Amino acid sequence: MLGCVIHGENDLRVDELPAPSPGPGQALVAVRYGGVCGSDLHYWRHGGVGDFRLREPMVLGHEIVGAVVSYGDGSSGPVPGTAVAVHPATPCGVCPECADGRRNVCRDTRYLGSAARMPHVQGGFAAQVTVPAEQLRALPAGLPLRRAALAEPLSVALHAVRRAGSVAGRHVLVTGAGPIGCLVVAAAKAAGAVRVTVTDLLPEALSYAVSAGADSALRADSSGDPGWPSEVDVAIEASGVAAGLDTCLRLVRRGGVVVQLGMLPPGQSPFAGNLVVSREIELRGAFRFDGEFDAALALLGGEGRFDALISAVVPLGDAQSAFALAADRSRSCKVLLDFGA
Structure with a gap:
């Protein structure tokens, strides 16, 4: 074979x-x-x-x-x-x-x-x-095999959203609109987020994020432009680059939660640690998933x-x-x- x-x-x-x-x-x-x-x-x-x-x-x-x-x-x-x-x-x-x-x-x-x-x-x-x-x-009845192939990455996204705590009624920022970032958008909306903002450098990636349910899709290098939120309740970093983590730390509200989902490059990565202290930001990691796999299949089915x-x-x-x-x-x-x- x-x-x-x-x-x-x-x-x-x-x-x-x-x-x-x-x-x-x-x-x-x-x-x-x-x-x-x-x-x-x-x-x-x-x-x-x-x-x-x-x-x-x-x-x-x-x-x-x-x-x-x-x-x-x-x-x-x-x-x-x-x-x-x-x-x-x-x-x-x-x-x-x-x-x-x-x-x-x-x-x-x-x-x-x-x-x-x-x-x-x-x-x-x-x-x-x-x-x-x-x-x-x-597979749940009616779930096509092609769509079911998204179960594993959607499970990763669901776990990251759960690591953030309740997002119901919250404004969630997602940095990075790759496949995982787009699925985080969908997972956050499914968990009741009232607004999801996603950032990326590529317009094509942002269009996929909109398809996944993003309310606002912004170029990551246009932070001074109108439309950028002054702050968000929860931020999920899905790009795997230090700049994305920096954006999350600077935009999340005081006492808010930042989830690092993207795998950063090997070795040390700089980050705005003083903001974690002075704003009492909770920085949490999210790695893979467990029981979310069954929840992902159920969500994909509908x-x-x-x-x-x-x-x-x-x-x-x-x-x-x-x-x-x-x-x-x-x-x-x-x-x-x-x-x-």
Whole structure:
């Protein structure tokens, strides 16, 4: 079978891989669509994401949907042929974080397509994959597979909004209108935000944010122009650059909450720490998700407007083109690889 494998910086290949068979507790899934994530792009362009560096070839991908093929011994789940999404995380279940109900920051988790540990956890960008059967989620009735491929990044967005606390009736700022930023916009509106302002440098990205429900879309380099809020209640940084965090800290109200969601470059990043002190701003991190995956599938099932965020579906054989398109934010929002073409 074929899979999308990263061998090193700028070395992305479609390789022949051995067909897997499910072991005890596992399910075999025929993958149909896989969303190209920002972390996949970082592995491709930089050989790593954040502090996680590539040390061996790795199948990429953790945003996958498909159909159940079969089960290994002692495992069960949705009947073969059922359309499913795959939760990409396997927490250890025994560390202090898992015991505290924070499985998304498990210190010994396994996450599809991640170089955080060695050997790396191989990802889901292959024609067939084996995963723990408990990670399968049958799709809600009427939810198309393509839209369901947004479940993983929408879960990230839902977790970030929950980390902010209640946003009902609040004005929320989102810096960065990439796929995650746009989904944060949708998540904030779904959670009752009365107004969502989003900033980015690219007009094309801002148009996607409007499709996701943004009330105001502003160029990040036009802060002196009319239309910029004097302050916001909550700010969620989704660009992964220090300038975005600076904007959040300067615009959030005194005593407000800033959530850092975007993965900043490795090493130290400067930020306006004195504002955190003098304004008693609460700065919180948001990493991945846990139970939000089921909430994401439910939300996707009732919201057709998410389809506008899927800008292209590209056959696996053209993976290089798909990654180049996904990296060009002036031409795309979310790009899916098609493993069934």
